[in-house]
Amino acid sequence: GAGVSQSPRYKVAKRGQDVALRCDPISGHVSLFWYQQALGQGPEFLTYFQNEAQLDKSGLPSDRFFAERPEGSVSTLKIQRTQQEDSAVYLCASSFSAGVGKNIQYFGAGTRLSVL
Amino acid sequence: GDSVTQMEGPVTLSEEAFLTINCTYTATGYPSLFWYVQYPGEGLQLLLKATKADDKGSNKGFEATYRKETTSFHLEKGSVQVSDSAVYFCALPGGGTSYGKLTFGQGTILTVHP
Numbered sequence: 001g002a003g004v005s006q007s008p009r010y011k012v013a014k015r016g017q018d019v020a021l022r023c024d025p026i027s028g029h030v031s032l033f034w035y036q037q038a039l040g041q042g043p044e045f046l047t048y049f050q051n052e053a054q055l056d057k058s059g060l061p062s063d064r065f066f067a068e069r070p071e072g073s074v075s076t077l078k079i080q081r082t083q084q085e086d087s088a089v090y091l092c093a094s095s096f097s098a099g100v101g102k103n104i105q106y107f108g109a110g111t112r113l114s115v116l
Numbered sequence: 117g118d119s120v121t122q123m124e125g126p127v128t129l130s131e132e133a134f135l136t137i138n139c140t141y142t143a144t145g146y147p148s149l150f151w152y153v154q155y156p157g158e159g160l161q162l163l164l165k166a167t168k169a170d171d172k173g174s175n176k177g178f179e180a181t182y183r184k185e186t187t188s189f190h191l192e193k194g195s196v197q198v199s200d201s202a203v204y205f206c207a208l209p210g211g212g213t214s215y216g217k218l219t220f221g222q223g224t225i226l227t228v229h230p
Contacts (some may be wrong), residue, residue: 003159004159031215033217033218035218040222040223041222041223042120042205042207042220042221042222042223043160043205043218043220044220045211045217045218045219048213048215048217050215055215056213056215056217059217091159091160093160093218095216098214098215098216103209103215103216104162104165105162105216105218106162107152107159107160107161108159109157109158109159110159
């Protein structure tokens with residue numbers, strides 16, 4: 001597609017429910033990032049994929065968070081047993097290649113998760 | 117570790133006013149520096165970038181100069197428009213990685229009135 005697509009745009013979950021957030025990166029982009037943006041804050045790194053390999057998951061806040069990119073394209077961020085503190089906007093970004101300073105990251109519009 | 121500090125907002129200006137949004141950073145080495153903009157209901161978009169010291173990034177009338185001496189990358193525009201109302205984020209890639217995960221400032225909300 002023309003840009004990074006995320007779905008759903010909005011998700012309301014009851015506490016304890018599992019959720020799955022989808023990201024369709026720009027076709028051909030090798031790198032894929034997930035960020036979490038709390039209200040009034042800048043995005044914070046969650047995890048990074050290079051093709052299908054998850055090379056860095058150091059930003060995932062707990063073992064309830066899980067991400068995958070099985071075929072090196074679409075990625076899913078799954079949150080199990082959601083808690084109120086998980087409420088945030090989840091942003092996906094992709095870039096053509098990897099490399100500090102070389103990779104321009106293109107962002108999706110995000111999924112706003114509200115946990116009641 | 118790497119960090120980015122932006123001036124606190126929000127910033128409210130009248131159309132055609134001069135804009136400065138301050139950004140300072142802490143990083144190992146001399147990374148590239150970015151400004152991203154987030155318009156209401158949209159994703160983050162790269163506004164401009166600078167890849168080395170003394171570089172000036174520019175786009176849509178916005179400018180920012182990479183100042184190694186002061187570890188700063190302040191965003192400026194000489195005459196803002198209502199359409200510039202958005203949230204602006206300063207960011208740097210790296211965070212100790214080779215693939216350039218981004219570290220963002222907290223964002224500055226800009227509102228421009230007619």
